[in-house]
Amino acid sequence: SAGKDAxxxxxxxxxxxEKLTRDGAAKAGHALSFxxxxxxxxxIKANGAPKKASTLESAYLAWDCFSAxxxxxxxxxxxxxxxxxxxxxxxxxxxxxxxxxxxxIRQIYHxxxxxxxxxxxxxxxSTDVQHREALTMEQTLxxxxxxxxxxxxxxxxxxxxxxPLFIRFLVYTGLRKGELCGLKWSDMNFExxxxxxxxxxxYLSSIGLY
Numbered sequence: 001s002a003g004k005d006a007x008x009x010x011x012x013x014x015x016x017x018e019k020l021t022r023d024g025a026a027k028a029g030h031a032l033s034f035x036x037x038x039x040x041x042x043x044i045k046a047n048g049a050p051k052k053a054s055t056l057e058s059a060y061l062a063w064d065c066f067s068a069x070x071x072x073x074x075x076x077x078x079x080x081x082x083x084x085x086x087x088x089x090x091x092x093x094x095x096x097x098x099x100x101x102x103x104x105i106r107q108i109y110h111x112x113x114x115x116x117x118x119x120x121x122x123x124x125x126s127t128d129v130q131h132r133e134a135l136t137m138e139q140t141l142x143x144x145x146x147x148x149x150x151x152x153x154x155x156x157x158x159x160x161x162x163x164p165l166f167i168r169f170l171v172y173t174g175l176r177k178g179e180l181c182g183l184k185w186s187d188m189n190f191e192x193x194x195x196x197x198x199x200x201x202x203y204l205s206s207i208g209l210y
């Protein structure tokens with residue numbers, strides 16, 4: 001019984017010592033300046049492979065941008081950064097750059113033993129909807145006229161005479177250029193005025209048309 005009690009006491013003492021060590025490290029991490037924290041940038045990936053120079057360059061640049069913004073906001077240590085301010089600044093950045101910022105800043109905070117202030121990961125750029133304006137009627141007519149002019153120039157050697165027809169067909173049908181290039185005579189029903197798109201045509205320099 002005495003042996004079990006002694007073992008239990010040792011386990012409690014060990015756990016307490018580890019907690020005090022973590023708390024001390026976290027406290028020290030909170031007090032780190034941005035420059036000191038920068039020196040703790042992980043140089044090795046999780047799989048043990050060294051990071052590429054270009055990856056490290058982007059990560060350091062991301063940290064420097066974050067440091068400058070938070071310093072301008074009155075923060076002197078990484079532990080003094082208000083989460084709301086950090087998150088608001090992050091969401092003001094462009095989507096792809098936002099991803100680099102989040103990952104780089106999170107890694108340095110983790111290396112310092114301090115929870116990062118950025119909150120949940122931002123949405124990936126692919127989920128950000130981009131609105132595209134359709135051409136107006138005036139712009140459409142200008143496009144067709146420009147195509148006709150380019151095809152009829154005497155010094156033209158690259159643009160086919162069918163180029164204006166190609167443009168008009170795209171405008172009137174709404175097809176993609178690959179769909180138009182992949183059309184066959186069998187896809188067109190002139191009697192019913194129906195055009196059926198059964199596929200498309202693409203080009204890669206390595207394999208040609210497919």
